Amino acid sequence: MTRWTRDPFRGSWAVLDGRTTWTRLRGPDFRQLRPDVYVGAAAEQDLRMCVRGLRLWSQDLGILAGPLAALAYEAECPWDDAELIMPGRCHPAPSGTRIRTDRLSPDEIAERFGCPITSPVRTAFDLARREPLVEAVAAVDSLAHTCRFPSDYLRRFAAGHPRARGIVQVRRVLELMDPRAESLPETRLRLGLLDRGVPPGVPQYRVRLLTGERKRLDLAWPEAMVALEYDGPGHRTITGQNRDAFHRGRLGDLGWNIGVVTSAMIADPVAFDELAARVLRQLG
Known part of the structure; x- marks a missing residue:
């Protein structure tokens, strides 16, 4: 694949230059990106x-x-x-x-x-x-x-x-x-809780474990030792699950109460209401 077919080009200019024809542009060798803008069919989109x-x-x-x-x-x-x-x-x-x-x-x-x-x-x-x-x-x-x-x-x-x-x-x-929020779901979680009367939490709160390791909590209320962790795709691998189990056990040793939040809980208004009520009870 030549350089000019790897990058987008104006079809009308290429035809005028004699590099191709309108018939060929409409064939399988090229893909139209925008009106009069083409690229080689094998180019990565x-x-x-x-x-x-x-x-x-x-x-x-x-x-x-x-x-x-x-x-x-x-x-x-x-x-x-x-x-x-x-x-x-x-x-x-x-x-x-x-x-x-x-x-x-x-x-x-x-x-x-x-x-x-x-x-x-x-x-x-x-x-x-x-x-x-x-x-x-x-x-x-x-x-x-x-x-x-x-x-x-x-x-x-x-x-x-x-x-x-x-x-x-x-x-x-x-x-x-x-x-401080590190993902779209973390912001949705934070704002959804605020909208349901939960006091503001601290995004990405840093905790030092007894092992000396440092851990960041997605959303925390340090005075009450309550935190929520969003369970994204990276947490669902075997490695991620094992890592999270160790961390949550060690956070529990420090007295932290850790809740796990999933995308389904954020998307479901009833589940979100239940989550907010649970956090409010834990905050006292």
Whole structure:
């Protein structure tokens, strides 16, 4: 596979250059990414390919934003739709792509995969304006944790855009965000408990075990020695299960009461209510 078929290219340009024909582009050797944007059929379709294809479709005018920008920073995001910021009017957006017209200052633009994307704080600001609120907070938590910027950084940015659409929700996100959360479910757990009257817990609370080993608890109430651990995919392997059993036994030796939370408990309102009531009883 040649270099030009490994990377996205404009079909019309390739035909004009004599590298291929429209008939061949419609055949099995190529895959269409966007209108007039193609790649070789054997090329790996990954985030980089998606980003470069969008940039090429925009004729090198668009700046990647929103969920794909967050994913490009290797942050988790509840959404994965494509969003592109254009400096002016453009052709109708390709299917599954949101186009916004805006002018960004130089410090609001970064680079990934050789393409311009919104900076981490600008990306967080845009995601904070999305609904629902809980998912917006989860997205901002993940981006702030991954890119290591504090809530004050986003607060100063928001203060510079007081008339932006969705600024009221951004202020609410700022009240609720906590960059210490290490996954989307951890944020959903934290906010769901708050909504059910449970006092705020401490995300990723550090505990030193009697063995000298350090352990971080997903959500803890240190004064009451109560904590919750989210049971994600990494905890379900044999190695993960054994590790968790040892840790929870050693935490119990210190007097900690550890509860285990699953994705089903967070998704089921009745189970979530029961979990919140259980934590409230333990907190006394």
